[in-house]
Amino acid sequence: MTATAVDPETRLGEGDHDALRLWLRLFTCSTMIEREIGAALKREFGSSLPRFDLLAQLERNPDGLRLGALSERLLVTGGNVTWLVNSLEADGMVSRRRAPEDGRVWIVALTPEGRRTFASMARAHERWIARLIGELSPRDRSQLHALLGHLKSSIRHEDAAR
Amino acid sequence: MTATAVDPETRLGEGDHDALRLWLRLFTCSTMIEREIGAALKREFGSSLPRFDLLAQLERNPDGLRLGALSERLLVTGGNVTWLVNSLEADGMVSRRRAPEDGRVWIVALTPEGRRTFASMARAHERWIARLIGELSPRDRSQLHALLGHLKSSIRHEDAAR
DNA sequence: CTGCATTACTTGAAACTTCAAGGACTTGGA
């Protein structure tokens, strides 16, 4: 198990630029939470964060999604989505059907069991996160949320400008 | 390649708690940057973010670090560190030596070539990040940095209280 | 000292991910 006695945000030195320090801190926070949630998801549900994310997408889209749409939203490659969906399908969490209008595409949707399982995971997930973020004041939370919104749109624009 | 036309932060629905939405946004931002930087690092240097992070640790610690310390700081398992170090050693970036005071531990340090390579990667890294974060005002940046500091300490405390 | 619990690292298998190439289907223009 990875101990946490040392602050992992020691990836670069003092003299570095603000932008870099900001990114490092962001990365550290994200990784720390990912590891906690991932471990909890595995411990309590035998699942994982990528699987949870995929189910969450489908929960939001009751009519199902095509694999390509999942790939976009989850920020992973198409091959990975195929693999994840196969695995979730084998577990009875999701089902595939052909799109009537286009013979190339598959539509994936939650099964009733998938919906039940996801609901239970989502409740637990929410508890875990609330605990991890617990010390942040509501004001800090909403500020952070807003600022990350700015950051996201900055990244998005830069992305498109490539 | 993963397209970006759709906002990936569509992982859960409207009714969810603030904490969850905050986490999702954080995760999305972090993943987007990770993918950009990882792709650039691979394209320009044939390297990767985990390798870069490991080198960065060593740059900050000229006397070298034990594998366990790297595992703590990088937030990855010991097995992974062994693997990364083997790979970087094969590339001539780092070198191992036994700790004189304890026959179980290895000390890893940058080679001169590793130091040179890292310096070049760090400069590029900084440019890329500056570009991605470019639209954020200095004020937003420093606020974000501070708030992420709060978040980090919240996670850390909760972690210890486990 | 001796033995046992602990610590540091490694290893092999399995989980997960990307990448590049390939197959099926659709679309649009000749």
Place this chain on the structure above:
DNA sequence: TCCAAGTCCTTGAAGTTTCAAGTAATGCAG
């Protein structure tokens, strides 16, 4: 109609990461 190009997904190989079990060295209780 037919073909060429493009889109959607799958596949196989290679890369990366975790996990659990294993090896070697340490240190402490007896």
